[in-house]
Amino acid sequence: MERYWNEEIETMSREDMKKLQDERLVKQVRHVYDNVKYYRDLMDEKGVKPEDIKSTDDLCKLPFLSKSDLRDAYPYGLLAKPLSECVRIQSTSGTTGRRVVAFYTQNDIDLWEDCCARAITAAGGTNEDVCQVCYGYGLFTGGPGLNGGSHKVGCLTLPMSSGNTERQITFMRDLGSTILCCTPSYAAYIGETLHDMGFTTDDIKLKAGIFGAEPWTEEMRRSIEKSLGIKAYDIYGLTETSGPGVSFECSEQTGMHINEDHFIPEIINPDTGEVLPDGEVGELVFTSITKEAFPLLRYRTRDLCVLSRKKCSCGRTLIKMSKPKGRSDDMMIIRGVNVFPSQIETVLIEQGYSPNYLIEVDRVNNSDTLDVSVEMNPDQLSDKVKDMQQQERDLAAAIRLMIGISPKVHLVTPKSITRSEGKAVRVIDKRKLHD
Ligand code: DLL
Numbered sequence: 001m002e003r004y005w006n007e008e009i010e011t012m013s014r015e016d017m018k019k020l021q022d023e024r025l026v027k028q029v030r031h032v033y034d035n036v037k038y039y040r041d042l043m044d045e046k047g048v049k050p051e052d053i054k055s056t057d058d059l060c061k062l063p064f065l066s067k068s069d070l071r072d073a074y075p076y077g078l079l080a081k082p083l084s085e086c087v088r089i090q091s092t093s094g095t096t097g098r099r100v101v102a103f104y105t106q107n108d109i110d111l112w113e114d115c116c117a118r119a120i121t122a123a124g125g126t127n128e129d130v131c132q133v134c135y136g137y138g139l140f141t142g143g144p145g146l147n148g149g150s151h152k153v154g155c156l157t158l159p160m161s162s163g164n165t166e167r168q169i170t171f172m173r174d175l176g177s178t179i180l181c182c183t184p185s186y187a188a189y190i191g192e193t194l195h196d197m198g199f200t201t202d203d204i205k206l207k208a209g210i211f212g213a214e215p216w217t218e219e220m221r222r223s224i225e226k227s228l229g230i231k232a233y234d235i236y237g238l239t240e241t242s243g244p245g246v247s248f249e250c251s252e253q254t255g256m257h258i259n260e261d262h263f264i265p266e267i268i269n270p271d272t273g274e275v276l277p278d279g280e281v282g283e284l285v286f287t288s289i290t291k292e293a294f295p296l297l298r299y300r301t302r303d304l305c306v307l308s309r310k311k312c313s314c315g316r317t318l319i320k321m322s323k324p325k326g327r328s329d330d331m332m333i334i335r336g337v338n339v340f341p342s343q344i345e346t347v348l349i350e351q352g353y354s355p356n357y358l359i360e361v362d363r364v365n366n367s368d369t370l371d372v373s374v375e376m377n378p379d380q381l382s383d384k385v386k387d388m389q390q391q392e393r394d395l396a397a398a399i400r401l402m403i404g405i406s407p408k409v410h411l412v413t414p415k416s417i418t419r420s421e422g423k424a425v426r427v428i429d430k431r432k433l434h435d
Pocket of ligand 1: 092135141142211212213214215216234235236237238239240243244245301303323324327333338
């Protein structure tokens with residue numbers, strides 16, 4: 001039997017949901033206009049006043065916000081509540097210049113954790129469960145979000161954070177964990193380690209996994225389900241809108257239900273900004289209608305996906321989004337970490353290498369790999385193999401320092417990387433994403 005965390009909301013009629021969204025949107029636009037000068041200026045520039053927004057039908061009149069606005073307004077420019085009412089920040093994994101800092105009031109945290117509780121309940125979680133949370137804790141939203149949701153549901157919560165995989169398995173076995181929360185790539189690694197340690201799925205009690213924060217394929221889902229003996233559920237979210245739990249999968253596993261009482265989704269053409277009908281692929285845009293401290297209106301996620309209002313067998317009436325099919329900007333997500341090609345370029349140039357490079361990302365045995373081929377300048381050539389290997393290691397260490405993960409660096413001879421006559425192709429992402 002399907003369980004809901006908030007049955008009234010999750011199975012609400014479409015008319016009632018629209019009414020709720022209309023009311024909340026009107027209030028939220030007034031709140032933002034009155035308290036966020038940055039957005040007020042954008043609205044004034046567009047000639048839109050709060051009284052022009054009477055319902056969700058008027059959403060398209062509002063200006064968009066994008067990551068560059070967040071950077072311009074960093075750190076406090078989009079804050080809509082006095083600091084005295086804010087109790088927490090969370091931040092993205094991006095490094096200097098790209099970091100997004102989001103603010104929360106206590107109420108924002110409650111609502112966010114509630115969204116995560118819905119996801120855990122949809123995955124079959126109850127207060128009888130032991131929930132092992134191996135998303136990173138700290139600034140990243142994964143650990144704190146699922147931790148809070150797990151508490152709300154009443155699960156016994158294991159705040160493991162990521163890493164130390166053998167210890168993860170020891171706790172999982174000793175305490176009888178039944179739900180696992182982590183990135184899909186880490187889940188795959190945990191599965192592999194379990195078997196390497198000589199155990200099988202008979203040695204653990206896991207029944208479900210709640211995996212997200214990075215794209216993953218249906219093939220990967222099946223392989224994780226098999227290696228851990230579980231049902232694997234997708235979960236989506238982003239720091240800017242709170243964190244995980246913006247949407248979550250139910251037993252049907254055909255897309256993620258969006259918590260529409262908090263986030264109004266739109267799909268737009270990323271080039272023109274035009275709103276697209278349900279069923280078309282485009283960039284996902286969210287308007288948060290309940291957030292107090294950091295309420296972003298029409299925020300462009302850059303995630304490309306499709307919305308569907310097809311009836312779901314789980315009984316939820318919340319709209320569903322497909323797994324994101326990719327991003328419309330250049331951000332790569334490698335092993336769950338957000339990486340921009342420009343960060344790698346910065347290191348190369350700082351270290352005296354040419355700006356001719358190629359980044360190749362792949363997924364081997366369910367784990368992301370990152371190869372960076374870099375052209376040397378003629379004066380960096382050496383005929384000693386040992387010297388070259390040392391240079392490659394040094395450069396890999398410098399890149400790791402910048403982005404937090406280790407690449408394999410290949411120094412190649414001058415002029416060996418193809419020059420481009422149009423837009424340069426700097427990244428080859430070989431990870432195949434299927435529907
Ligand atoms: O990754 C929040 C999160 C934590 C989601 C734990 C799910 C579980 P950010 O670090 O700000 O926040 O990265 C947000 O990650 O715009 C997507 O591109 C990508 N992403 C998140 N969830 C999924 C998913 C967290 N289920 C960015 N599938 C988003 C594909 C995802 N991509």
